[in-house]
Amino acid sequence: MDWEALIISYLFGFVLLNVLLLLMAYMTWFERRLVAFFQDRIGPNRTGPFGLLQPIADAVKLISKEDIVPANADRLIFLVAPLLSFVLAPLGALVVPFGESITLFGRQINLYVIDINVAALYFLAVGSMGVYGIILGGYASGNRYSLLGALRSTAQVISYELVLGLSLVGIFILTGSLSLVEILRAQQRTLVLGGLELPNWFILSQPLAFVLFLIAAVAETNRAPFDLPEAETELIAGYFTEYSGFRFSFYFLAEYINMIVVSLIAATLFLGGIDGPFADGIWWLAAKAFIFLFFYVWLRATLPRFRYDQLMGLAWKVLLPLALINIGMTGLVRLWGIGAL
Amino acid sequence: MIDFTQPTPVLLSEERQITETRRELVLNMGPQHPSTHGVLRVRLTLEGETVVACDPVIGYLHRGVEKLGESHRYAQFVPWTDRTDYVAAPSNNLGYVLAVEKLCGIEAPERAQYWRMIMAELARIASHLVWLGTHALDIGALSVSLYTFRDRELILDIFEKFCGARLTTNMMEIGGFSRKIPPELPEMVRDFCRYFPKAIREYEDLLTENPIWLARTKGVGIVEPEVAINYSLTGACLRGSGVNYDVRKAMPYLLYDRIDFEVPLGTHGDVYDRYLVRVEEMRQSIRIIEQCLDQVPTDGPLMAYESNYVIPPHETVMTTAEDMQRHFIWVIKGFSPPKGEVYQAIEHSKGELGYYIVSDGSPIPYRLRIRSPDFVNLQSLPYMAQGAMLADVVALIGTIDIVLGSVDR
Known part of the structure; x- marks a missing residue:
C-alpha cells in the first residue's frame, strides 16, 4: 500500500470537508440575500460588510442555544439522528473530480479524494443513507408532525432515488463506466453535431436525463417545491420540529x-x-455548480409546494417512465452506433 | 338543561382503531401553528395523510366585543369595531356607523358617502392582499406574500394620510367624517389606482397559470351552490360557487347604486375559483374607486351636522354657547337614539358583515350583535375538508379567509 498517497488523500479530504462547511455557511447567506432580492427585500446586511459575517453570527447563536430533548422522545436515537444526517452529507463529495492531477513538491497529487469504479453508485448510496437521519429524527421526536414529516421523507426519497439513479444510466451506457473520473474524461472530447464542434457534455447528448436528474435532485435534497418533509405551513418544520x-x-x-x-x-x-473554454480548471466546475445552486434558490422563491399525492404521482407516473424511455433510446443509439456518441 | 357548574364537555374526534394494526391519528393543529391565520385550532383525524374528520375549535381570541358594545356609548364603540377584523378596519367602522345612522335616521352628506366608499374599497383591497399573500404562503409560494404586503403599504399610507393610523384606523364617525380630506389625498388614491393593476398582473403571473398552483387549488374544497347557501356562506366563498349575491348589488347602501361594477362569479366552487373571484374583486374595487373619485364633489360638508345625534363642529363649539353645551352633553352623556332595532349589512371583503342593534332609548345599546362573515364561513371547513389531504387543510383555511379577531370577536 502506498502510504504517502493515502495520507495525501486524507489531507485532501480534510481540506475538502472544511471547504464544504465554509461553502455551506455562505450558501445560507447567499440564499437569504438572493431570496431577499427576489422578494423586493434587502436581506441580512448588518453583520459585517454585505452581511458577510452573518453565517458566523448564526453559528455562534445556534451553539449557545439550549439543546432540548423532549420528555417523550426516544432519547438515544433523538440525539444521534442529526449526526447521522450530517456525517453522511459530505461523503458524496469525495468522488467528485476537481481536475486530473497536479504536481506539487515533486509529488503527483490527484485532485480527487478517491476514484472508485462505482463512484456514481456510491454517490447515490450515500445520498439515500442520509434519509435515515431524517426518518430516525422524526420518529424519535415523539411529535406527530415530525412523524408525518419523516413518513413523507421516506416515501419521497425512495421514489426519487429511483428516478435519480435511472436518469444516470444513459450516461453509464455512453461512457461504459461508473467512475466520475472516467465520465469527466469522456466529456473532454469534442462532439461533432451537424458540422458544429461542440464539447461532448452529456447535457447535449442526454438532455432528457439532465432534466430528470435536476428534478429528482431537488426532491432528493428536500428543497422547494419538493420540501414536503419540512413543509413549514403544514407540518411546522416536519422532522426537525423538536430540535x-x-x-x-x-x-x-x-x-x-x-x-x-x-x-x-x-x-x-x-x-x-x-471542462470549459480558454483553460480547464476548477473555476469552471465552481461556476457550473453555482448555476445549480442559483437554480435551487430561484425555485424556492418562485414555486408553490406540491401535495404529497401529486409528488408521488409525478415520480411514478411521469418521471420514471421517462427515465426508462431515455435508457431504451440511449441503448438503441449505442447499439446502432449513430454519430459520434 | 346545561349544568354550568360543570366544565363544558368538548366533543372531539376520536382515535379509532380501524383494524388490529391500523389506527387513526389525531393531529392537533393550532392554536399555535404557522398557517392557521392566528389562533384557530383545528383537530384533525387523519388516516395516513387523508383527513377523516376536522373540528375547528375557536374562541382563543374571544374578547367579548359584543358585550363591550352593550356597555359603551354608541360613539365609543367605533374603535372596537376596528379590532374585530383588523385587516379591513374601515369596513368594520362602516358597517357599525351605517347601522347607528339607520337607527337614528340620519344620512351622511354625499361627499362623505363617496369617501366612505373609497375607503371601504381600499380596505377591501388591503384585506384581499393580506389574504392572497398568506394563502399563497400556505400553499408554499413564498414570494407572493412579500409582493402583496409591499403593495398593501401603499393603501396603509393612504389611510395614514387621512386619519393618522394605519391598521386600526377608527376612521368613520357617526354622521360622516369630522376630519378634513387632505388636499393631496385624491391624487394619492389615483396614483394607487394607476399602479395597482400592474401589481395584480404580477401576482397572477406567479400563480394563475402555475401548474403546481393549479394542481393544489383546482378541485380542492368544492362547495356546491346549494351547500353554500345552506351553510349561509357569503362573500367570495358563496360567489366562488356561482351564487350571485353581493350586498352592494342586492341591498345597495351608500351610493353603490350609482356605480357601475361587476360581481365576479365562479363556476366550480373550488379553491381556485375563489382565488379568481377575489383577484377579480380587487380589479372591480379599483373601478369603483376610480368612478368615486370622478363623481365625488370636491367641496361640501363631510358631516351631517344638522342632526342632533352628531357631534357639533369644533369651530362652533369654541364660539357659540349652544353648541358648547350640546358638545358637553354629547361627550359626557352620549346621544340617545330612538327606541327600536336595526340590522345593517355591508359587503365586507370576507362576506356579509351585519350589525344588529337593539336600542331601548338609552345612550348605550341594549343589544349589539355582529354577524361577522368569517365566523359563518368557517363552519364550512369540516365539509370541505372531508377526504382532503393534510396539505389541503391549510389551503382550505386560507380560502375561507378568516381573521380570528373577527371570528371570535
Whole structure:
C-alpha cells in the first residue's frame, strides 16, 4: 500500500470537508440575500460588510442555544439522528473530480479524494443513507408532525432515488463506466453535431436525463417545491420540529451540504465538470455548480409546494417512465452506433 | 338543561382503531401553528395523510366585543369595531356607523358617502392582499406574500394620510367624517389606482397559470351552490360557487347604486375559483374607486351636522354657547337614539358583515350583535375538508379567509 498517497488523500479530504462547511455557511447567506432580492427585500446586511459575517453570527447563536430533548422522545436515537444526517452529507463529495492531477513538491497529487469504479453508485448510496437521519429524527421526536414529516421523507426519497439513479444510466451506457473520473474524461472530447464542434457534455447528448436528474435532485435534497418533509405551513418544520440549538443546525448543515454536493455532481456528470473554454480548471466546475445552486434558490422563491399525492404521482407516473424511455433510446443509439456518441 | 357548574364537555374526534394494526391519528393543529391565520385550532383525524374528520375549535381570541358594545356609548364603540377584523378596519367602522345612522335616521352628506366608499374599497383591497399573500404562503409560494404586503403599504399610507393610523384606523364617525380630506389625498388614491393593476398582473403571473398552483387549488374544497347557501356562506366563498349575491348589488347602501361594477362569479366552487373571484374583486374595487373619485364633489360638508345625534363642529363649539353645551352633553352623556332595532349589512371583503342593534332609548345599546362573515364561513371547513389531504387543510383555511379577531370577536 502506498502510504504517502493515502495520507495525501486524507489531507485532501480534510481540506475538502472544511471547504464544504465554509461553502455551506455562505450558501445560507447567499440564499437569504438572493431570496431577499427576489422578494423586493434587502436581506441580512448588518453583520459585517454585505452581511458577510452573518453565517458566523448564526453559528455562534445556534451553539449557545439550549439543546432540548423532549420528555417523550426516544432519547438515544433523538440525539444521534442529526449526526447521522450530517456525517453522511459530505461523503458524496469525495468522488467528485476537481481536475486530473497536479504536481506539487515533486509529488503527483490527484485532485480527487478517491476514484472508485462505482463512484456514481456510491454517490447515490450515500445520498439515500442520509434519509435515515431524517426518518430516525422524526420518529424519535415523539411529535406527530415530525412523524408525518419523516413518513413523507421516506416515501419521497425512495421514489426519487429511483428516478435519480435511472436518469444516470444513459450516461453509464455512453461512457461504459461508473467512475466520475472516467465520465469527466469522456466529456473532454469534442462532439461533432451537424458540422458544429461542440464539447461532448452529456447535457447535449442526454438532455432528457439532465432534466430528470435536476428534478429528482431537488426532491432528493428536500428543497422547494419538493420540501414536503419540512413543509413549514403544514407540518411546522416536519422532522426537525423538536430540535433546537446545534442539533437543529446539523440538519440544516446536512441539507445545504447535500445541495452543494448534488450541484457538483450534476456539473460533473452533465456539464463537463472542469471542462470549459480558454483553460480547464476548477473555476469552471465552481461556476457550473453555482448555476445549480442559483437554480435551487430561484425555485424556492418562485414555486408553490406540491401535495404529497401529486409528488408521488409525478415520480411514478411521469418521471420514471421517462427515465426508462431515455435508457431504451440511449441503448438503441449505442447499439446502432449513430454519430459520434 | 346545561349544568354550568360543570366544565363544558368538548366533543372531539376520536382515535379509532380501524383494524388490529391500523389506527387513526389525531393531529392537533393550532392554536399555535404557522398557517392557521392566528389562533384557530383545528383537530384533525387523519388516516395516513387523508383527513377523516376536522373540528375547528375557536374562541382563543374571544374578547367579548359584543358585550363591550352593550356597555359603551354608541360613539365609543367605533374603535372596537376596528379590532374585530383588523385587516379591513374601515369596513368594520362602516358597517357599525351605517347601522347607528339607520337607527337614528340620519344620512351622511354625499361627499362623505363617496369617501366612505373609497375607503371601504381600499380596505377591501388591503384585506384581499393580506389574504392572497398568506394563502399563497400556505400553499408554499413564498414570494407572493412579500409582493402583496409591499403593495398593501401603499393603501396603509393612504389611510395614514387621512386619519393618522394605519391598521386600526377608527376612521368613520357617526354622521360622516369630522376630519378634513387632505388636499393631496385624491391624487394619492389615483396614483394607487394607476399602479395597482400592474401589481395584480404580477401576482397572477406567479400563480394563475402555475401548474403546481393549479394542481393544489383546482378541485380542492368544492362547495356546491346549494351547500353554500345552506351553510349561509357569503362573500367570495358563496360567489366562488356561482351564487350571485353581493350586498352592494342586492341591498345597495351608500351610493353603490350609482356605480357601475361587476360581481365576479365562479363556476366550480373550488379553491381556485375563489382565488379568481377575489383577484377579480380587487380589479372591480379599483373601478369603483376610480368612478368615486370622478363623481365625488370636491367641496361640501363631510358631516351631517344638522342632526342632533352628531357631534357639533369644533369651530362652533369654541364660539357659540349652544353648541358648547350640546358638545358637553354629547361627550359626557352620549346621544340617545330612538327606541327600536336595526340590522345593517355591508359587503365586507370576507362576506356579509351585519350589525344588529337593539336600542331601548338609552345612550348605550341594549343589544349589539355582529354577524361577522368569517365566523359563518368557517363552519364550512369540516365539509370541505372531508377526504382532503393534510396539505389541503391549510389551503382550505386560507380560502375561507378568516381573521380570528373577527371570528371570535
